[in-house]
Amino acid sequence: MKTIEFKSIGTIHSPFNDLEGMPIQPIGAKGIKGQINLKNEYKDGLKDLEGFSHIILIYHLHLSKGYKLEVKPFLDTEKRGIFATRAPKRPNPIGMSVVHLDKIEGSTIFISNVDIANGTPLLDIKPYIPHFDKEEGDEVCIGWFEDKYHEAVNKKSDNRYSDFE
């Protein structure tokens, strides 16, 4: 089958060299600092970005090997379909996080609320514009997360992540 090829446009740095003990979502990573070293050739693409408080990072979950169609997420004791979770072992290991943009200096982007492993290859940056994604007042249902999501604030990854490498 034809593959789709992308390239790393930079590297995300964070305090998380170890997959165990990582926050599992940005809301559990409040205040955690990181930085993006964008490749210099893409620097001009950062113009106007500093006006945004939050940015969407799309990245390669480079430590994830293989995938499972059903997984037991950190927040649950039952197996769920992989597409109904944010678990890393996906058919295409693509991660997405909304992080806080602190400042930009040259091709270095300083960020906080970082739930991403150190050394992660960055694929894309998009401005976070919640108004674009969903109409205000349009009701949101979040399935099996409904009575779990508040736990994401404090929950850290456990040894299920050893499965991750």
Add this chain to the structure above:
Amino acid sequence: MKTIEFKSIGTIHSPFNDLEGMPIQPIGAKGIKGQINLKNEYKDGLKDLEGFSHIILIYHLHLSKGYKLEVKPFLDTEKRGIFATRAPKRPNPIGMSVVHLDKIEGSTIFISNVDIANGTPLLDIKPYIPHFDKEEGDEVCIGWFEDKYHEAVNKKSDNRYSDFE
């Protein structure tokens, strides 16, 4: 440089065979129906997804050739850094849309609020859980979009898209 390889996990179908006249964001695509034909081998990954009202689609902007670091977005008359826009000609042509999930039948996912070109290769589906992305009450600034975003509701793509192919 090492490339990162992904594969299409299915195809997104929409009424938009023509790039001109497409809505430029999901909020401008209210009620527009589409469907995803997921490859049968990934069907088990859809378990539990139907409890979510909205899903995040990550896809290959397969009609986009090449990239520019500064672009004049549909909503603006000034050139902006590509990473401060959602324009398609990006260093990695990766698209992201939040769509409404209507129903799932086998490996077919029926969706609405679709702003995606017909035949687009799908890379990933993630549940839309806004509570994960940003703490409630955490203020959001949207830079140059601030006095433009309401226009996205009615604005359609114009001949700037001819540049897109």
